[in-house]
Amino acid sequence: AIDISALRKETGFVTFDPGYGNTCPSKSSITFLNGEAGALRYRGYTIAELCEKHTFEEASYLTLYGELPTAEQLAEFKSGVNAYSKMPKQLEKIFEAYPDTIHPMVMINVLTSSLSAYFPEVTSISDPAQVEKATQVAIGQMLTFVAFAYRKSIGASFEYPTEPCSSAAGLLKMMFGNDYVVDPDVEKVIDELLILHVDHEFNCSTSAVRLIGSSQANLFASVSGGISALWGPLHGGANQAVVEMLQFIHENNIDPQEYLEKVKRKEDGIRLMGFGHRVYKNYDPRARIIKKTCDRVMAKLGKEDPLLAIAQKLEAAALEDEYFTSRKLYPNVDFYSGIVYRAIKIPTEMFTPLFALGRLPGWIAHWREQNSDPKARIGRPRQIYTGETQR
Numbered sequence: 001a002i003d004i005s006a007l008r009k010e011t012g013f014v015t016f017d018p019g020y021g022n023t024c025p026s027k028s029s030i031t032f033l034n035g036e037a038g039a040l041r042y043r044g045y046t047i048a049e050l051c052e053k054h055t056f057e058e059a060s061y062l063t064l065y066g067e068l069p070t071a072e073q074l075a076e077f078k079s080g081v082n083a084y085s086k087m088p089k090q091l092e093k094i095f096e097a098y099p100d101t102i103h104p105m106v107m108i109n110v111l112t113s114s115l116s117a118y119f120p121e122v123t124s125i126s127d128p129a130q131v132e133k134a135t136q137v138a139i140g141q142m143l144t145f146v147a148f149a150y151r152k153s154i155g156a157s158f159e160y161p162t163e164p165c166s167s168a169a170g171l172l173k174m175m176f177g178n179d180y181v182v183d184p185d186v187e188k189v190i191d192e193l194l195i196l197h198v199d200h201e202f203n204c205s206t207s208a209v210r211l212i213g214s215s216q217a218n219l220f221a222s223v224s225g226g227i228s229a230l231w232g233p234l235h236g237g238a239n240q241a242v243v244e245m246l247q248f249i250h251e252n253n254i255d256p257q258e259y260l261e262k263v264k265r266k267e268d269g270i271r272l273m274g275f276g277h278r279v280y281k282n283y284d285p286r287a288r289i290i291k292k293t294c295d296r297v298m299a300k301l302g303k304e305d306p307l308l309a310i311a312q313k314l315e316a317a318a319l320e321d322e323y324f325t326s327r328k329l330y331p332n333v334d335f336y337s338g339i340v341y342r343a344i345k346i347p348t349e350m351f352t353p354l355f356a357l358g359r360l361p362g363w364i365a366h367w368r369e370q371n372s373d374p375k376a377r378i379g380r381p382r383q384i385y386t387g388e389t390q391r
């Protein structure tokens with residue numbers, strides 16, 4: 001990497017880099033990603049090992065603090081987060097202000113942004129104790145926001161779990177009610193999906209969090225910007241978009257090969273959703289794990305989903321097709337995750353909120369990393385002006 005700051009000072013040199021494809025705004029020690037090799041590790045641990053041997057809470061702790069927790073550290077972390085898992089009563093009024101048809105991403109964004117108002121005592125960016133509490137508030141509240149956004153969409157009242165449970169089980173209980181019996185395999189699947197989404201270096205939403213945080217905006221304000229960035233269909237919104245694409249193909253009885261031809265002709269700008277990645281030019285390692293999970297879930301539930309059959313046909317055809325292979329377009333994390341969520345009865349509009357829940361520890365870790373760097377500067381790209389210079 002070339003450090004162009006000195007060059008810029010001397011010559012006014014500016015890099016033109018659409019989409020920041022080749023721009024590195026800072027160093028980071030959170031996530032190792034090698035797109036050519038298809039490798040992804042949080043603090044040096046592979047995602048496969050974390051999914052196999054650890055929980056979402058442990059992966060969150062690892063991402064935030066750099067080491068896997070001891071039993072004592074984990075218990076302390078969980079109790080810190082649990083202390084903030086109840087939503088302030090006044091926030092219920094915010095739910096009342098929106099129609100039930102609202103997309104849950106709007107709800108969790110508005111609620112996260114409101115945390116600055118309800119927890120003003122933890123909005124300092126320079127007091128480590130406040131940063132620690134803000135971390136616990138954000139993680140504790142987000143699970144509740146995600147579950148309650150769903151409850152609102154079905155017009156149901158809010159419920160908290162009656163006994164201590166994992167984030168995955170708590171999410172299911174809060175979404176579907178305390179009578180819902182959590183199948184340990186389903187709990188494991190959610191836990192695994194959350195782990196796979198924890199961090200992904202300087203992706204669009206994390207970069208948004210870092211950029212907002214670089215102005216010294218507090219953690220809640222920065223994270224709510226990340227939620228907005230995540231919602232778009234080219235990023236975290238792709239999991240919903242994939243299932244909608246598969247449904248469209250299914251309901252209109254379109255031959256998958258024919259659909260691929262439309263994609264290749266770029267008809268109406270359509271893309272094969274869930275395919276392609278800025279960094280992975282080989283198979284996305286998260287997709288590899290999710291595909292196996294998908295097979296496991298379908299076998300366990302004895303289910304057949306016509307959308308899965310369409311996805312498999314699309315994938316097989318695309319992997320043989322020069323359009324996709326020459327552009328190095330392979331399935332990404334979102335291609336099969338929606339099918340897994342469908343199998344365990346998570347509604348389509350909740351896919352992206354679940355992504356946000358998983359990504360939250362990563363956003364916070366990045367905000368904290370940048371915030372603790374004494375040399376961090378405000379993010380401020382330059383333009384190449386193409387308008388009238390004077391009129």
Ligand code: ACO
Nearest residue numbers: 233234235236238263271272273274275276277278327332
């Ligand atoms: N389907 C069809 N063609 C595609 C696709 C796709 N999914 N993705 C890229 N291409 C084509 C582009 O049209 C372009 O073709 P060209 O060379 O003929 O102009 C070429 O591949 C390069 O594409 P870019 O848009 O330059 O790639 P970029 O790195 O900017 O975009 C992205 C990456 C946004 C992920 C893109 O592949 C995409 O839109 N995929 C579909 C949406 C998706 O699944 N997003 C989730 C990504 S994972 C995540 O964020 C969690």
